[in-house]
Amino acid sequence: MAVFLARDVFPGAVRGESTLSYWLMGTGTAFLFFMSVLGHELGHTLAARSAGIPIGGITLFLFGGAAQMNREPASAGAELKMALSGPGVSLLLAALFWAAYQICLGSLNTLAAMSLWLSQINLIVAGFNLLPGFPLDGGRVLRALWWRLTGDHLRATRVSVACGRITGLAIAAAGIFVLVQNRDWLAGVWLILIGAYLEYSARLSLRQFNLQQWMKGRKVSEVMETRCREIPPETTVSELLVDPGIERCLLVKLGDRQGVVFAPTLSAHSGTAGLGRIALPVDGALQISPGDDLLVLAQQMNETGRDYAVVKQDGQTVGFVFLDALIDLVNSSRGGNT
Structure with missing residues (x-):
């Protein structure tokens, strides 16, 4: 990511800087981005711990991460709070970086460019994670709302997982379209991989949920x-x-x-x-x-x-x-x- 920012993003956003400056900007921005992703997952972690759910660890990847819950939320309210806490942190960070962009614009243009990119990427992270497909945060929001409205946890899980699979397949289909229509191999393959991973994760989540339901009935x-x-x-x-x-x-x-x-x-x-x-x-x-x-x-x-x-x-x-x-x-x- 630091290479992409230093070579393809910041030279067009802030002209006339040295190569070293672009590399420093790229490295610093990449570091702050992954700290932002960590903040997103820490939001989930704090909400989970407040609900009495232990967290085994945090795994980070490009558009978010995974706080490894050792057990599922016991109520729809607890799940809703946990699901919204991560995107809430990302939206807060987007607002803070936007404020920093406004403050630095015109006087500290290198910091302004970094802040603008960080604001935009945090908005993207929040938006992606709020897609209505389990196990994304948006899928958990959907399950929590369905669960609260109907009282049927099993049905709520199956609906949110189905939405997750549909969302994953739609993203993969968009990747194929970009690949064929625009000849953009990087974006196309990236979307296909994201969609395939989301569809697989949804299926895996349903198997894990079914296993948990099966184990509840055994002594x-x-x-x-x-x-x-x-x-x-x-x-x-x-x-x-x-x-x-x-x-x-x-x-x-x-x-x-x-x-x-x-x-x-x-x-x-x-x-x-x-x-x-x-x-x-x-x-x-x-x-x-x-x-x-x-x-x-x-x-x-x-x-x-x-x-x-x-x-x-x-x-x-x-x-x-x-x-x-x-x-x-x-x-x-x-x-x-x-």
């Missing part, structure tokens, strides 16, 4: 391991792999602590490794109840980064759950089609 008791055998810590992986009747859950003494191993994962370790080296400490596991939804368990695993949990009932340990077992259940029960 931890369906996937927990209740039969566990205690194994000496010096027992090696190779010794266990030759035992066809080995339980899926293995308990290992780790000094005055207890560890646990999910047997189907043993093949991922060296055959000479002792169980004492690879066992996971039970006191470091998540704690969950057998009657909890699998979705609750999956969300807790996602938020904490832990891939195993101890199942407690009335203060007693009744089993263990491993992420690999949860994945196996999802794949077997839905044929891998999520």
Whole structure:
């Protein structure tokens, strides 16, 4: 982007500057643009945290980014607030850069040119993200409004995803038109890629939503391991792999602590490794109840980064759950089609 600005934008906007000045303008403007995109995503992040939704991280790309929510909003109002917060930041930045442009125009023309471009690009970012197609912000706004008006979260999601797919296909079609009619390869291919990515993201979002709905109806008791055998810590992986009747859950003494191993994962370790080296400490596991939804368990695993949990009932340990077992259940029960 800095190269594009320095070579193709600023020499025409501010004439008579040195090559070094154009490169400094391009680099500085590119940096401020990506800070603007970060501000857009921080708007989402702050709104999500105010609604009690943890954010796992932020990924930036050209026309926005993705604040990685560890769970979906619990209400239409929370989703609407989160969806509008990012474009709201972009519109605020567009206004601030426009004000800076007006202040600098005539006296500091290099800063004026930078401010004008930043104002315009923030408007574009806000406008693009407000297109009515999930998972864009505009699609989330559409889902939140439909959800609030009808009370039907499932239908609202399917409508917004359908709009997302239509929007993506329309953008890709516009790219093909530009490619064929105007012979503009850069703009055409860019629009095709954006449209294809949006259509794919919409389909993926629906699969993820359907998986979440499926998991809401299943309980931890369906996937927990209740039969566990205690194994000496010096027992090696190779010794266990030759035992066809080995339980899926293995308990290992780790000094005055207890560890646990999910047997189907043993093949991922060296055959000479002792169980004492690879066992996971039970006191470091998540704690969950057998009657909890699998979705609750999956969300807790996602938020904490832990891939195993101890199942407690009335203060007693009744089993263990491993992420690999949860994945196996999802794949077997839905044929891998999520």
